[in-house]
Amino acid sequence: MESKSIILSIALISCFFMIALADPTINYIGANDNGVSHFPVYQGLKMHIRCYANPNTSMSNGPVALFDAGLPFSSLVFANVLIELLPTISTMNISRACVFDRYGYGWSDPAPYPFMSTEFVYRLHGSLNAASIQSPYIMVGWSWGSVDIQNYALQYMNEVVGLLTIDGTDSAYAFDPKNAPGLAGATAAIEQLLQLLPTGAVEGMLANIPLEFGYIPSNPLGCAFPIEAQTANNQWWMTEKNLNTALQEVQIMIPSTSLLNQTYESMNTATPLSNIPLVVMTADSNGEYWILRQNVLASLSSKSYHIHDNTSSHFIPIQNPAGIVSALQTLLTYVDQHQPIIVI
Template sequence: MMFIKLLAVLSIILGIANSQGAYPDVSNAYLGAGDTGLSYYPSYLGLKMHIRCYSNVTTANQNGPTALFDAGLPFFSTAWVSVIPSVLQNMPAWNISKACFMDRYGYGWSDSAPYPITTQDYVFRLHGSLQAANLKGKYILVGWSWGSIFTQVFSLTYPKEVAGIMTVDGTDSKWGFISANQQSIITYTNTYMNFMSMNNMGTLQSYANDGNVALGFGFFPNGSVAMGFTPNSVSTSQQVWLTNKYLKTAVQEFNIMVISSAVLNFTYAIKGSNPLKDLPYVNIYETIFDQDWIDRQLFMASLSTNSIAVPYATDHFFPWSNGGAIVSGLTALTNKIATNPAVVWGA
């Protein structure tokens, strides 16, 4: 009896979801029937974070690194649904023990933050949450768009725990210094404030369902099913989007973009050339943007002496337009980790 009680207490502490628990069952939000994922809800410094993980089913890779996926702003864990089946299929070859998809605070099923949390603070809290959920060990970090800031900050903060990183058309440390980007924050903030007003009046859902909200604002179009997303993942993501919790979170994140990228840029400046040393790094990026964007992507790749940059003639929304590039990038990264691992990084 004491042993059973101890297991119950540990389950509460770790916040691991189950069909009997107090946490929501979100399995239908991803792959649908037969989904093998497990959701964790670790609480750290007063905030609960949702992390959706899939385990490698082979016995040979149980001690391999854990891949952590962070989506672009204003998306969350469901943005990776189109590539999850391919990730599961390739995990044995990649020598990955788990693949975990995070919801930053306020998104998906994570708690809302009472104030805007910078990427630097988020990384500190994420690390604590991973420890609380017993998701420890070496990590492979994958970040799309704004999520790439996470991969860089986490690597600099916990270098001994990072085996390699991949950025997918990622945001660079100079992003916040560009006046057009600063202006876009104002535009996006105003748009989301209008969305919240419409939501309070009950008109936002029909407005979004009529196709008036662009993908860049985080609303999954119904056509996402044809791009590899399950119907349930689309409908659930739409439901989450149509909440003031989500809309407020997007505004909070826009408010920390400049300071977060500026702090990262300052960190790189004081570390000198090749601040990521010989960390295995794959950067995939699109080439239909302007030349400045391409130059900044190449600069990001130069942060490590052990990197490759792979261009694609696609748009910014890789999970929708070119999920295969993400899978190919992970194959290249895990090959690099296996054949040319870091020697100086994290030593």
């Protein structure tokens, strides 16, 4: 019995260190990268969450800002945002800023099957608890990440004190007639890349890979981007794990947004996100129809603010990271005035 207790203790200690220790080889922004990577395991799958603490200890009880990337990108796409954010984080009422890799991207385990956004959110919740990254949360979602943070707010409303969507995917995505054929084309392209990957032919195609597919070239869209993040991103990109993950996520985009739309409709209220402070940042270059849908997204909370970026494309985290930091600061002014939501 005593030997079993010792073995159990060792196992628990190993589990703790697996969660708490950082990998020193992970680097997003260069020489000044002081982030700590966590690797919580929840229901058999490891998730990578990297956090940057606020050096201002008076903010230690502030909310955690969580960043969810677009599809098919890992959290490394937020490198420019971190470069802009970290020099000013001490003035913000957040305890730390954390980026994370959805399953299959970056340093997270691959999913055994395509996870709907609702299932991913359930697992994210468990992973955050396993890593002792406790609420309250300010959730930031770029592109597809916006669907996740909306679902998180719906499922765990008492944990979320603010939402920031960055040219975020909305629940109307499922009903846009151009999306189904676009996803079919993306599926065919990813399947072709998977077939060519073992032959080495993909390496000769990299100069022609659109940024939308997740490969980050030097100076993407004419913008500086940290070589550390670019190198790591592209090493992951050139793997079967990454391409299979992109294929899985493409499969769940329409059903996940359709389910989100059904959830909103079933709540029978004009503001299904209640009074959670919500800032919507929109790339106006995507056209009037997109702006109208973003207006609808902004209307989901009774406390919202719509910011228009009229210079960037959809890739705001790369092109306008300062704008994202400014939007986060705007959101924090709403959060500081926000009374906690009472869930009965």
